[in-house]
Amino acid sequence: MSEDTSLTAPVAISENNNKKYAGFWMRFWAYLADLIIVFSINGLILSPFHLFGDMATYKIGLWTVTGILSTLVFYLYFVLMTKYFQQTLGKMIFGLKVIRTDGESLEWGNVIFREVVGRFLHRVFFICIVLYLVVGFTSEKEGIHDLIADTRVIFDR
Structure with a gap:
């Protein structure tokens, strides 16, 4: 019996080996x-709230309106x-x-897990820098959020 050598997994691995993965420091910068961009956008969007005095500190439950809006802008920007x-x-x-490990185009599931769930985990846990340092020790320089979403960050130039 002959084996079928046209399996997709080895092809995806060989294609990924031709890519140059971005390391910790490039991703950090x-x-x-x-x-800086998100803080600038938030400054433009939220500055009218500060003009009206107490609106900036208006609370909805445990959160302020500006806190909710700035978090929304943060996640929407990345997603x-x-x-x-x-x-x-x-x-x-x-x-x-950002690419998928199988070379297909990014789907909403990949993006949501990478940018929302992954970033939420990094921000919630105090050891977030340790979670990002994983990038420096994996063969394809993937972070925890990349592992969750089956994505990698490569050089595009």
Whole structure:
């Protein structure tokens, strides 16, 4: 009996080996650029709330209106940019791109798990820097959020 050598797993692995994965420091600088962009967007959106005095501190349960809006902007920025462009502005600046491990286009599930669930886990746990340091010790330089979403960050240039 002859074995079928056209399995998709080995092909996906050999295709991924041709990619240059982005390491911790490149991803770190891209993330810092993204944070500056998100804080700027939040400043533009939320500045009218500060003009009206107490609206900035208006509470809904445990959260303030500005806290809810700034968190919403943060997650929407990462989700929408990654879904539609496969990269955020910070990744564009540094020539990085998010891909799926199987080479297919990103689906909403990949993006939601990577950008919302992954980032939420990183922000909730105090040891978030340790979770990001995983990037430096894995063969394809994937973080915990990449492992969850089956994504990788590669150099696009």
